[in-house]
Amino acid sequence: MPVETPLPRSTNLWQANYRSAKAVEIVVQLICGLCAVISVATTVGIIGTLIFETIEFFKEVPLWRFLTDTRWTPLFASKQFGILVLISATLLTSAIAIFVAVPIGLLSAIFLSEYASPAIRKIFKPLLEVLAGIPSVVFGYFALLTVTPFLQKMFDLVRTPIEIPAGLSFLPFTHYYEPDYFLELPFPYLEGFNALSAGLVLGISITPLVASLSEDALYSVPQSLRDGAYALGATKREAITAVVMPAALSGIVASVILAISRAVGETMIVTLAAGQNPTLGFNPFVPVMTMTAYIVQVSLGDTAVGTLSYKTIFAVGMTLFLMTLTLNLFSFWFVRRFRERYE
Amino acid sequence: MTLEGVTNSPQNLPEASHEPQFRPNLQSRYRWEICFKVATIAALTIAIVVLAWLMLDVLINGLGSLNWNFLTSFPSRKPEEAGILAALAGTGWVMLLVAIFSFPIGVGAGLYLEEFSDDTWFARLVEINISNLAGVPAIIYGLLGLTAFVLIAGDWTGGRSILTGALTLTLLTLPIIIVAAREALRAVPNSIRQAGYALGGNRWQIIWSHTLPAAFPGILTGMILALSRAIGETAPLIVIGALTFVPFLPEGPRAPFTVLPIQIYNWVSRPQKEFHDVAAAGIIVLLVVLLMMNSVAILLRNRFQQVR
Numbered sequence: 001m002p003v004e005t006p007l008p009r010s011t012n013l014w015q016a017n018y019r020s021a022k023a024v025e026i027v028v029q030l031i032c033g034l035c036a037v038i039s040v041a042t043t044v045g046i047i048g049t050l051i052f053e054t055i056e057f058f059k060e061v062p063l064w065r066f067l068t069d070t071r072w073t074p075l076f077a078s079k080q081f082g083i084l085v086l087i088s089a090t091l092l093t094s095a096i097a098i099f100v101a102v103p104i105g106l107l108s109a110i111f112l113s114e115y116a117s118p119a120i121r122k123i124f125k126p127l128l129e130v131l132a133g134i135p136s137v138v139f140g141y142f143a144l145l146t147v148t149p150f151l152q153k154m155f156d157l158v159r160t161p162i163e164i165p166a167g168l169s170f171l172p173f174t175h176y177y178e179p180d181y182f183l184e185l186p187f188p189y190l191e192g193f194n195a196l197s198a199g200l201v202l203g204i205s206i207t208p209l210v211a212s213l214s215e216d217a218l219y220s221v222p223q224s225l226r227d228g229a230y231a232l233g234a235t236k237r238e239a240i241t242a243v244v245m246p247a248a249l250s251g252i253v254a255s256v257i258l259a260i261s262r263a264v265g266e267t268m269i270v271t272l273a274a275g276q277n278p279t280l281g282f283n284p285f286v287p288v289m290t291m292t293a294y295i296v297q298v299s300l301g302d303t304a305v306g307t308l309s310y311k312t313i314f315a316v317g318m319t320l321f322l323m324t325l326t327l328n329l330f331s332f333w334f335v336r337r338f339r340e341r342y343e
Numbered sequence: 344m345t346l347e348g349v350t351n352s353p354q355n356l357p358e359a360s361h362e363p364q365f366r367p368n369l370q371s372r373y374r375w376e377i378c379f380k381v382a383t384i385a386a387l388t389i390a391i392v393v394l395a396w397l398m399l400d401v402l403i404n405g406l407g408s409l410n411w412n413f414l415t416s417f418p419s420r421k422p423e424e425a426g427i428l429a430a431l432a433g434t435g436w437v438m439l440l441v442a443i444f445s446f447p448i449g450v451g452a453g454l455y456l457e458e459f460s461d462d463t464w465f466a467r468l469v470e471i472n473i474s475n476l477a478g479v480p481a482i483i484y485g486l487l488g489l490t491a492f493v494l495i496a497g498d499w500t501g502g503r504s505i506l507t508g509a510l511t512l513t514l515l516t517l518p519i520i521i522v523a524a525r526e527a528l529r530a531v532p533n534s535i536r537q538a539g540y541a542l543g544g545n546r547w548q549i550i551w552s553h554t555l556p557a558a559f560p561g562i563l564t565g566m567i568l569a570l571s572r573a574i575g576e577t578a579p580l581i582v583i584g585a586l587t588f589v590p591f592l593p594e595g596p597r598a599p600f601t602v603l604p605i606q607i608y609n610w611v612s613r614p615q616k617e618f619h620d621v622a623a624a625g626i627i628v629l630l631v632v633l634l635m636m637n638s639v640a641i642l643l644r645n646r647f648q649q650v651r
Contacts, residue, residue, distance in 0.1 A: 025547035029459045035451030036469045042514045043472050049490040107386030135575025137604040138626050141611045142397045207390050235372050237379040265480020267578035299582045317486045328478040
């Protein structure tokens, strides 16, 4: 709406050009709105792409075979499409990762937020943020070439037969070798590619994320709540576990769920260290193939557009997307439901 | 809320009891106290020690292969001749294009959400959408890029090219940049905007002359952090079909390419021990680039905080 200037125009050298200023504003607003539309279009594009190719996939492979087959061999002559095989591997590596990341990350967060002096906190908080930015391919290198050989040595050490006197031969796991008795523990053998070291390193890689976000949540709990707990006679640990952590619960759970969804979608660590061998089951000592590793395997090969194996990566991607979407939606719901607000 | 030893409710005890009903049990509680503190310190130590182990391991294995030759030669079948030049050039190209694409779009969307839009259904949709996008695994963006930029827009982008990779990574980094831009804009005090309105400016004039300059360092910090995430992304670029063996320099944005993390992945996945050391040298280069980007971001942030 143009505003008329109250002064007579002829007496003024400077004239406000309201009309063009307004026009520029409208144009800029439109451009900025378009930028916002791009982010919505990204989501639409992702969902559209996945749905389109997944439908193409299910025209050739019935859904029940996708869900009930027990082998995953889409690149072989006898094709089977048991997505459960890939899901089990993803769940296995993610579960190991969470068992590492949640205790270590949460306890580190508690230390930084509750025990550490401001100076120590000021050093470690940015350090965590930098560590959270280390590329996953670096962790993949670490898992495959450092952690796996290290764990193999440890496993061999446990498995080494121990010489025992003949009188103790009634013990379990003893074998008679010339000329003595040996105690040999039935410990598993760790293969060069395995879910264990991939999961452990995956856990280390998401630990800074859990620690940093949980620390934010714990740190924002007001001091008055801690003081109230102390006034009731609580020790520091009791104040933390009974007052501070419940107050920060929504933030902590959100950080853990974000970490799970990161672990499920993580690609390079599991591709490098967990191997390319689709096996159904939860044995962490043998090579497995996660959903992301399969997508990488197909992408690295020369797969022509429109072939069945090309469509499988979209079906697998759709499964992955649905899993992370469910986790994210649950996280939003949880945060909205359980958030505590303090003035 | 339960406090051990504090809220053992005395109602359950017989009425005539003359024994003290509340037992502070201080000794065991103090013991727990120490155990808990030690556990938290141990957790942080474990995390730091493992990450230090990783760094040391990479340094020890990689420093031997890291020399001028390594930085200036192309990949080779012989590990001692292998270099990282093509990957460095590819990473440089992709990062440059990602910065060019994502900066205006990210700032534009941030401006729209923070300055222009009211609390409409569209603004809320964009907001929910952005937080959802931030949780989508990177490899899914690769599938989107494969369909949208390789198949549909392939004639324009040149197929599996630098441009395709940059566009894919732009979509990946946009949520981060938009969130950073919004935070930077929100941190500009409202008094600055009101002073501008008092001088008779309209909304865009005030954004351009006051709000954006004040928010600029914050936006730039977020931008650098987003780029430092994009520089390490491997999976989406593998999916859109970046090459793993590139013995030439890319001529332009429509040329095939490789990037540092893919080159590292390729070397790690080879069976020969010598290539693993070359991979470690590549990792050192990647981490040095990342460290430089992060320190610039931290410097900017500190400078920004001093000014305000």
